[in-house]
Amino acid sequence: MADINRAMFLRHMRCAPNMYVEHTAKAKLVHSGLAQSFWFRPLTASVSEVPVDDQQLPLLFHARTLDFQDLTVQATVTYRIIDPHTAAGRIDFGIDPDEGIWRSRPLDQLAGLLTESAQQHALDLLSGTPLRQALADGVSPVRERIAVGLTGDRRLAETGLEIVDVRVVALRSEAEMERALQTPLREQVQQEADRATYERRAVAVERERAITENELQSQIELARREEQLVDQQGRNARKRSTEEVAAEKIRTEADAERQQLLAQTQAEATRLVGMAQAEVDAAALTPYRDLDQATVLGLALKELAANMPEIGTLNLTPDVLTQVLGRLAADRK
Template sequence: MAIIQFYKSQPTDYVMLFKSGRLKKKGEGLSFFYYAPTSSIVVVPMGNQDQPFIFREHTRDFQELTVQGSLTYRITDPVAIAKAMNFSLNEQATAYRSDDPEKLANRIINRLQVLVRSYTQSLPLGEALEMKPATFSTIQKHLAESEYLKTLGINVLELSITAIKPNPETAGALQTRERERLLQEADDAIYLRRNASVEAERKIRENELQTEEAVEQKKRRIQEVKLEAVQQEQVKRQEMHNQQMLADIELAIKRKELVVQNQENERIEADALSYKFAKQLEPVKQLEPELVKALANMGMQPAQLMAKAFTDFANNADKIGNLNINRDAVEGIINGEVA
């Protein structure tokens, strides 16, 4: 084996070189020659570490379930963890001298399992299977605040839960229960849909009946309005007829009064004329009748005189024996030929 050796680390490794128990070099990604018999190399990985896990836990109702996921962490204080755990390489600088680096992941996972168990044992199976992301964040926060991890200088970056499953027997029972629930929900949905359809039909029928009722009420209202209009028209006509009758009665009364007044006026006028004629005839009464007749015959036409003569003949027919009248004389009088 060569006494002087060369070591080259990865960029994500923090390297510390001890010689005769004293620290000579430290840093990330170092490369150097060293004297193997008196030198010791400590390498702490600084990159992100992903550690998968599977936990079998029990719930509050004593049901078994499996929690599966992965934890991502990173060493932020290599000096502190190098003091607590052995990260030194073997003489050939090809592997670690102890299994402490491998135990680190197990120790972190064990503390994570303790936190997960505290949650699963406080919940029934149904709630444990439906743990929310907020619960996972709380578990991650409690793990990151662990004094043990802080002492080692470890930072928890992410906790991912990929599956929470019950055992096969419980899963079968849950599937059966869930299947029955889904079938019941399907039946309920069919029932609700049918009820909704019946309710919709009922509402449609009610709307139709309400529409028909509204139409009938409208028709009845229109008929009532028409009847009221006819009644008002009849009342108006009756009032007009009554007014016409009153006007006719008043007119008849006025006509009667006018006729009575006309009769009275005619009577008064007749009395006046009678009185006038009586006064005019008073001088004539004192005259002889023959003189009056002679005065009356004055100015008469021959035909009028002839008519007067025939009237006298008729009045004194019992006193006349024979009367001869010439035809030519009569025709001449009628034709106006006699002067």
């Protein structure tokens, strides 16, 4: 929108830096270019204002795929007018000399032109593609097709337009169809999740089995070592018992030998004492060997009386005296 100032029968126009202005008076081009500022007479002047900055055109349209499914395409086309003089000659960009606004809607005309062309190229592509494939391929084929089609469109080039960028935001099918198409993928994802869960459980079970097996191996090894320990302790105990028995045997044999030696020594001593006593007795009895029995008996009685304890009273009966005297008489005979 240009700034218009009034002064009597004249008007002063000042436009923005991104606006191309053409001032024609009496079929002659008086002013043209960017960021123009000039006076003109509204009754004889014709002024056009063409924007040369980038314009964005959002697109939202429906397409039918090869399998007769509805598909919504959401895109954005960025364009600019590179030949404003040509564009002003093809489309009405004239402004009101009093208000400074367009008398028509030139940008809407350009938007309609671009929309129809972009839809045509997208429909040509999607009409030969099944819905599943279109959704699987994504937005890249559609974006490339629209960009190539708009760039090569002769009508746009003759209008002085240049396509700066084409972006396809989304391809959306109907909600029910999307859910139907998502079901296999969801099932597959769920299966993958279940498989991952099963694998995780299997790994956990395998690890638990390995741990249990290690514990059993440890217990077996411990039992084996304990068995070896018990066996060794038994051998040590048997060896200790054997050694103790051998030592006891040695001690017993030593005691027996010592006792035997002691007995022999005692016996030899006793024998020697006996022999000595016998010799003493023999020597003592030698004087009595030539005496008669009565004398010997008397001496024995004397010796007996000397060694006997004290006798207070001695009773001699006739029987005893008779036997004694008889034996004495017999000895004398």
